[in-house]
Amino acid sequence: MSSLSIRSFTLFREEQPVRDALVLFTLTLLLHFLGAMLRLVQELSFFWPLNAVMAGIFARYVWLNRSYFYAVCFAAMLVYDGLTSRWGMGFASLLINFSNIVFIVTLAQLVLWDKRRADSMPGPINALNLFCFCLLAALLCAAVGALGSVDVERATFVPQLADWFSEQFSTAVLILPFILTLTLPSALSGFRFRQLLPVLALVLSIALGVAVGGAGSITFPLPALIWCAVRYPLPLTCLLTFLTGIGEILLVANSLIHFSPDARMQPWQLFSTRLGIAAMLISPVIVASSVEAINTLVKQLALRADFDFQTRVYSRSGLSEALKRQTLPADKLLTVMVAGYRWLQTGE
Secondary structure: OOEEEOOOOOOOOOOOHHHHHHHHHHHHHHHHHHHHHHHOOHHHOOOOHHHHHHHHHHHHOHHHOOHHHHHHHHHHHHHHHHHHOOOOOOHHHHHHHHHHHHHHHHHHHHHHHHHHHHOOOOOHHHHHHHHHHHHHHHHHHHHHHHHHHHHHHOOOHHHHHHHHHHHHHHHHHHHHHHHHHOOOOOEEEOOOHHHHHHHHHHHHHHHHHHHHOOHHHHHOHHHHHHHHHHHOOHHHHHHHHHHHHHHHHHHHHOOOOOOOOOOOOOHHHHHHHHHHHHHHHHHHHHHHHHHHHHHHHHHHHHHHHHEEOOOOEEOHHHHHHHHHOOOOOOOOOOOOOOOOOOHHHHOO
16 A cells, blocks of 8 residues: 655744744734635625634644734734725724634633643543633624624624624634644555545535435534544544535525525524534534544553563564564565563562
């Protein structure tokens, strides 16, 4: 089976704070630009990836959690608004961008607090905590952002609050697990067709949901996503969950999945759809993190069973497994003699 090695790469380096600040400033501008371009398209107006991506970055790179790095992000938002938006750098811009910073700081600090408290690898309870953290950060962000956007959007406070909350919450639940688990594999190995079966089942379930329609059709991909969570590593499962969630919301917003036969999607229906999809798609993340935790535990138990840390040699079962991995020509034989030193264990 052939493999392709991949070189490691990182955007941020702890020993280069100036470089990190420049990368943060540039990345904030790019994500702000992306979010602004998405808002020009009606069906994509509910995507604001900036907050979730930046919160994930601050949660992954602990040394970035300094006040001046957060200030760099805030300054980049203000600069972009001052150069491109119709409200410039006025009070509305300050309030709206401050709501973005509230979301980023709240979510990043909660994730870091949970990591310090758990002091272990991510597990299912961490995925549940992540869901609650996104909920709290979205509420705080929506409360501030709705105040700033009332005059800009010429709308009342409650609809703006609901729109901000559902947008921030659904986007965070979909994006943040992917950002937190994103890793490049050390090598790309060949694959078999049966490894694609969960993905094919996922595509077919989405197509079936479009064909059948109705409110329940948005849950059709869930069994396929659970299958993906069992078969694939956690980062890939989070990526598939992220893409599925975006696709589901787009299908509903474009009325390709019909909730009612004679009416176009209403704002309250889109609000409900965002929250429902976010609540549903946290399940595959919980399953995938559970499977990863179990696999890690099994590897640790296998290592303890196959390797004697006192003598620094293989046990009988470990030696047997190591010999099975040896590749020898068909005409070659391998003879192994095992000597047991009982006195090392009994003290005789």
